[in-house]
Amino acid sequence: MEKEITIYDIAKILGLSPATVSRALNDHPAINSKTKILINEKAIEMGYQSNTFASNLRRRRTNTLGVIVPRLNSNFMSAVLAGMEEEANISGYNLLISQSLESAKKEISNAKTMFNSRVDGLLASVAYDTDTFDHFESFIKKGIPVLFFDRIIDHPKCSGVVIDNVLAGFTATSHLIEKGCKRIMHVTGNLKRNVYSGRLKGYQDALLQNNLTASNELLMITDLSQEAGKYVAQKIDEMEIRPDGIFISNDICAVSCMKALKEKGYNIPDDIAVVGFNNDPVSQVIEPNLTTVYYPGQEMGKVAIRTIVNHLKGIQSIDVSDKIVLPSELIIRKSSLKEID
Amino acid sequence: MEKEITIYDIAKILGLSPATVSRALNDHPAINSKTKILINEKAIEMGYQSNTFASNLRRRRTNTLGVIVPRLNSNFMSAVLAGMEEEANISGYNLLISQSLESAKKEISNAKTMFNSRVDGLLASVAYDTDTFDHFESFIKKGIPVLFFDRIIDHPKCSGVVIDNVLAGFTATSHLIEKGCKRIMHVTGNLKRNVYSGRLKGYQDALLQNNLTASNELLMITDLSQEAGKYVAQKIDEMEIRPDGIFISNDICAVSCMKALKEKGYNIPDDIAVVGFNNDPVSQVIEPNLTTVYYPGQEMGKVAIRTIVNHLKGIQSIDVSDKIVLPSELIIRKSSLKEID
DNA sequence: ATTTGCATTGCAACCGATTGCATTAATTTT
DNA sequence: AAAATTAATGCAATCGGTTGCAATGCAAAT
Numbered sequence: 001m002e003k004e005i006t007i008y009d010i011a012k013i014l015g016l017s018p019a020t021v022s023r024a025l026n027d028h029p030a031i032n033s034k035t036k037i038l039i040n041e042k043a044i045e046m047g048y049q050s051n052t053f054a055s056n057l058r059r060r061r062t063n064t065l066g067v068i069v070p071r072l073n074s075n076f077m078s079a080v081l082a083g084m085e086e087e088a089n090i091s092g093y094n095l096l097i098s099q100s101l102e103s104a105k106k107e108i109s110n111a112k113t114m115f116n117s118r119v120d121g122l123l124a125s126v127a128y129d130t131d132t133f134d135h136f137e138s139f140i141k142k143g144i145p146v147l148f149f150d151r152i153i154d155h156p157k158c159s160g161v162v163i164d165n166v167l168a169g170f171t172a173t174s175h176l177i178e179k180g181c182k183r184i185m186h187v188t189g190n191l192k193r194n195v196y197s198g199r200l201k202g203y204q205d206a207l208l209q210n211n212l213t214a215s216n217e218l219l220m221i222t223d224l225s226q227e228a229g230k231y232v233a234q235k236i237d238e239m240e241i242r243p244d245g246i247f248i249s250n251d252i253c254a255v256s257c258m259k260a261l262k263e264k265g266y267n268i269p270d271d272i273a274v275v276g277f278n279n280d281p282v283s284q285v286i287e288p289n290l291t292t293v294y295y296p297g298q299e300m301g302k303v304a305i306r307t308i309v310n311h312l313k314g315i316q317s318i319d320v321s322d323k324i325v326l327p328s329e330l331i332i333r334k335s336s337l338k339e340i341d
Numbered sequence: 342m343e344k345e346i347t348i349y350d351i352a353k354i355l356g357l358s359p360a361t362v363s364r365a366l367n368d369h370p371a372i373n374s375k376t377k378i379l380i381n382e383k384a385i386e387m388g389y390q391s392n393t394f395a396s397n398l399r400r401r402r403t404n405t406l407g408v409i410v411p412r413l414n415s416n417f418m419s420a421v422l423a424g425m426e427e428e429a430n431i432s433g434y435n436l437l438i439s440q441s442l443e444s445a446k447k448e449i450s451n452a453k454t455m456f457n458s459r460v461d462g463l464l465a466s467v468a469y470d471t472d473t474f475d476h477f478e479s480f481i482k483k484g485i486p487v488l489f490f491d492r493i494i495d496h497p498k499c500s501g502v503v504i505d506n507v508l509a510g511f512t513a514t515s516h517l518i519e520k521g522c523k524r525i526m527h528v529t530g531n532l533k534r535n536v537y538s539g540r541l542k543g544y545q546d547a548l549l550q551n552n553l554t555a556s557n558e559l560l561m562i563t564d565l566s567q568e569a570g571k572y573v574a575q576k577i578d579e580m581e582i583r584p585d586g587i588f589i590s591n592d593i594c595a596v597s598c599m600k601a602l603k604e605k606g607y608n609i610p611d612d613i614a615v616v617g618f619n620n621d622p623v624s625q626v627i628e629p630n631l632t633t634v635y636y637p638g639q640e641m642g643k644v645a646i647r648t649i650v651n652h653l654k655g656i657q658s659i660d661v662s663d664k665i666v667l668p669s670e671l672i673i674r675k676s677s678l679k680e681i682d
Numbered sequence: 683a684t685t686t687g688c689a690t691t692g693c694a695a696c697c698g699a700t701t702g703c704a705t706t707a708a709t710t711t712t
Numbered sequence: 713a714a715a716a717t718t719a720a721t722g723c724a725a726t727c728g729g730t731t732g733c734a735a736t737g738c739a740a741a742t
Contacts, residue, residue, distance in 0.1 A: 006698055017722045022699060032720060047479075052458050053398040054698035057727045062394070064437075072426055073639070078419035085413055085440050089451075094458065096405075097438050099426050110430075117393050117435065138390075255626055285596055285626045298414070347728055358692045363729055373690060395728035398697045 005048045014042055025050070056118070064094045065308065066114035068107060068124040070151070072099045075280045076297045077125075080149065083301025084123070091309045093120070100127040111135040120144065121308040125151045128190045128223075133158075145311050149304045151193050152323075161304045163328040165195050168293045169202025171330045172247050172275045175291070177210050179338045181245030181273055185218045187232050187257070188249040199249055199277070224249055229256025236272070237264050245273040245336070251280035251292055258286055258335065273336040288334030296326050346389045355383055366391070397459070405435045406649065407455035409448060409465040411492070413440045416621045417638045418466075421490065424642025425464070432650045434461070441468040452476040461485065462649040466492045469531045469564075474499075486652050490645045492534050493664075502645045504669040506536050509634045510543025512671045513588050513616045516632070518551050520679045522586030522614055526559045528573050528598070529590040540590050540618070565590055570597025577613070578605050586614040586677070592621035592633055599627055599676065614677040629675030637667050 007021040014021075016039070024031045024039035042048075056062045065088060069077050081097065088095050096119060100107035107127045114122055115138055122139055125148065133155050139146045140157050148160035176184050186203045189196040200219070207214045220235070222228035229252070236242055248254035254276030258268055266272055268288060276283055276292040283290035303324060310316040348362040355362075357380070365372045365380035397403045406429060410418050422438065429436050437460060441448035448468045455463055456479055463480055466489065474496050480487045481498050489501035517525050527544045530537040541560070548555045561576070563569035570593070577583055589595035595617030599609055607613055609629060617624055617633040624631035644665060651657045 004698085008698075018699075019701075019723075020721055022701085023721090026700085030720065035720080049479075050457050051398070051698050053394050053403070054727090055700075057392075057394045057398055057698085057729095058700045060727075071423065073416075073419040073423035075414075075416065075419075078414040078416075078422075081419075081438075082412065082414035082440065085438065086442070089439065089447075094437055094454065095439070096435055097422075097426065098430065098436070099423065101427070106430075113435065116391050138388075252622070259626070281593070282623050282626045285600070285623045287628055345728085349728075359729075360693075360731075361691055363731085364691090367730085371690065376690080392728050395697090396730075398699095398728085399730045401697075 004051070005046045006051070007048075010039065010042055010046060010048060013046075014039065060118075061120050062094075062118050063092060064096050064117065064119050065305070066111075066117070066119035066122045067095055067097045068110050068114070068122070069097070069099050070102050070125060070127050072097070076150075076278055076295060079297030080125075080301040080304075083298035084305050085301075087302040087305035088309075091305065093305070093309065100130075102128040104128075104130040104132070108132075108135040111139075115139060115144075120312055122146045123149060123304050123308060125149050126153055126193070128193065131192070145308055147304055147308045147311075149300055151195055154194065159322045159324070161300055161307065161324045161326065162194070163295060163300075163326050165198025166202040166205070168277070168328045168330075169199030169247070170206045171202070172199075172277070172291075172293055173203045173206035174210075175330055175332065176245040176247060176273055176275060176336060177206060177212070179245070179269070179273055179336055181243075181338070182212065183218065183241070183243045184212070184245040184247060185220070185236070185243035186247050186249075187220045187222060187224070187228070187253065189222065189224045191221065196249055199247075203247055218243060222253070224253040226252060226256040229253040229258075230260045232257045233260030233264065236261065243272060245275075247275045249277045251276040251278045251283045251290060254290060254292070255280075255282045255286045258290070269334065269336050269338045273338050275330075275336050279331055283331075283333070286335070288337075291333045291336035292331055294329045294331050296328070300326055345392070346387045347392070348389070351380065351383055351387060351389060354387075355380065401459075402461050403435075403459050404433060405437050405458065405460050406646070407458070407460035407463045408436055408438045409451050409455070409463070409467075410438070410440050411443050411466060411468050413438070417491075417619055417636060420638030421466075421642035421645075424639035425646050426642075428643040428646035429650075432646070434646070434650065441471075443469040445471040445473070449473075449476040452480075456480060456485075461653055463487045464490060464645050464649065466490050467494055467534070469534065472533070486649055488645055488649045488652075490641055492536055495535065500663045500665070502641055502648065502665045502667065503535070504636060504641075504667050506539025507543040507546070509618070509669045509671075510540030510588070511547045512543070513540075513618070513632075513634055514544045514547035515551075516671055516673065517586040517588060517614055517616060517677060518547060518553070520586070520610070520614055520677055522584075522679075523553065524559065524582070524584045525553070525586040525588060526561070526577070526584040527588050527590075528561045528563060528565070528569070528594065530563065530565045532562065537590055540588075544588055559584060563594070565594040567593060567597040570594040570599075571601045573598045574601030574605065577602070584613060586616075588616045590618045592617040592619045592624045592631060595631060595633070596621075596623045596627045599631070610676050610679045614679055616671075616677050620672055624672075624674070627676070629678075632674045632677035633672055635670045635672050637669070641667055 007018045011018045011021045021039055024036045085095055098110040104127050136146050146158055148158055152160035188200055191197045204214050254274055258274055276290045279292045279294040283292045348359045352359045352362045362380055365377045426436055439451040445468050448471055474494055477487050487499055489499055493501035529541055532538045545555050595615055599615055609615055617631045620633045620635040624633045
């Protein structure tokens with residue numbers, strides 16, 4: 001335990017004022033360059049470390065961005081975070097990260113913590129069951145930018161970085177139709193969330209456009225977990241008229257479903273073609289390899305940080321460009337390539 | 342943009358002193374309970390939000406823990422982080438997370454940032470090429486606890502949360518031997534890191550104990566990436582005397598190697614048995630399913646946070662229990678089950 | 683009636699860096 | 713040589729809570 005070295009200590013030793021030391025360390029133009037060198041050398045010699053908190057208090061900013069995600073341990077989310085960290089680091093920002101564990105209550109509590117920590121900006125991907133916007137309102141009121149990503153809230157004051165989920169769902173479904181599927185099932189998550197409702201919309205649009213009817217029996221709302229995948233397979237097995245194609249909103253669930261279907265003796269893709277979502281590593285390991293929608297996680301993280309940092313620097317206001325839409329892409333693999341005769 | 346509400350505002354309105362307001366909000370025993378209620382109600386009514394920085398500055402602590410990891414986007418690391426966040430959240434700590442991207446230089450820079458941010462404690466898993474300990478020394482000097490996890494540094498002043506890599510390597514290799522392998526290859530990462538050198542040691546011990554010789558030809562040091570897996574398969578294919586078993590220190594690499602071997606026509610496990618490490622989701626998707634070492638990521642994160650928080654609370658000093666060793670477990674699947682006659 | 687003790691509350695210094703304004707010294711202009 | 717600039721530095725207030733010590737008031741003890 002050693003005492004902290006402050007600018008006062010440096011000032012005293014050099015016979016200067018703390019103000020001069022502070023300015024020298026911040027490379028203020030009014031300070032003589034020789035003095036700057038002198039002070040900087042002394043600072044290093046004495047092992048001076050700036051106290052971020054005193055600085056934050058006075059400057060009224062923290063160089064810290066808050067990030068709230070549903071879960072840290074998903075392949076997609078960790079890619080987003082990796083991108084965010086990389087970009088934030090470049091811009092000199094720190095990341096305060098927390099997870100809501102898909103609970104709106106915890107999300108609200110985390111938002112409050114972030115607020116009290118005086119983050120300069122907030123990035124959020126909302127939980128399954130988030131209904132309200134109030135916990136973000138306090139940020140807006142104070143002029144702290146809030147930017148959503150992936151799972152966004154439909155609220156006029158907030159912008160977000162997303163992919164075109166409707167288009168992605170449309171493309172995925174159209175692909176199945178093209179490959180000869182007539183009875184396509186869709187497995188997705190909580191429809192409160194844009195990502196799932198959007199993909200459903202795309203799925204429905206594609207069916208309509210091809211004169212196929214979307215029946216309730218062919219739509220399953222699940223939590224998209226591994227278990228859900230097995231459950232879906234079970235349900236399919238029990239159906240009287242089975243689907244000949246499935247579009248599942250998440251690779252983990254899709255792969256688990258495929259495994260279960262294979263065990264039950266179904267041939268993929270000939271009996272049932274499958275399309276997933278995310279381009280998770282498992283999609284390239286399952287056999288047949290899973291056709292899926294590539295989802296640019298790392299890029300999304302980078303763009304989100306870049307956008308909010310530019311806003312903070314005053315380079316580009318967020319509110320102008322409301323939604324930033326990143327491209328997604330259907331990656332066609334064998335799980336959807338039926339032998340069409 | 343609204344003005345901040347401070348304890349001074351509350352004090353003025355209620356005709357009390359800021360000191361009393363501060364104490365009331367912190368539930369100080371000397372304050373009359375009626376006064377507390379009054380102040381708390383007023384605080385809520387006025388929308389008061391505590392300024393963490395002022396508080397931190399005065400209290401000389403931040404309730405923030407720094408975390409430095411090699412990469413955020415690996416399945417294992419995101420599990421660790423998920424566990425950390427969950428546990429930290431419970432204990433009222435925030436997490437400042439950064440990644441070194443396997444670069445010692447960036448790790449040093451990140452450590453400096455953490456130091457200036459006055460984190461109350463530091464958790465670190467070091468980069469591939471970290472050689473020095475200096476960047477952690479400054480924390481120790483100031484009495485800030487540093488706890489390593491998974492990839493630790495061999496330094497008397499620092500403790501860590503780990504698994505028994507030697508034992509895990511020994512168990513994995515012994516299993517292959519038991520299944521009839523006579524010529525076992527080992528693919529691992531940079532031997533500077535305990536995780537890899539430990540597993541290698543266990544591998545060598547197992548060979549020795551069974552009178553098998555460890556030849557240099559059968560040891561490959563790689564970065565354990567997907568590409569490395571393909572490369573390993575290529576090398577094996579080119580060998581005159583091929584191995585009949587491989588122990589690979591990472592599932593991602595192992596799976597990629599298996600895929601490549603299968604494409605080249607090798608039968609797994611009969612031609613070559615494979616054991617991986619991590620119990621990554623892909624290990625349960627590849628066919629045959631990959632025998633691997635389960636590695637308790639989430640638990641490791643939780644334990645690390647719990648340990649450092651207990652230390653900070655003065656409940657249990659870290660230095661006493663030097664290394665916390667979590668159990669790992671060999672999960673046997675089909676990739677290593679040769680048909681023994 | 684005086685003293686003692688306890689419960690509350692307030693005063694004022696602090697944490698450490700930042701910054702508007704003033705001051706001093708050095709240099710240039712008139 | 714005096715005045716006006718310019719350059720460099722210092723003064724002191726500020727950010728908003730926290731906390732050791734003092735002060736006040738009131739009830740209980742002597």
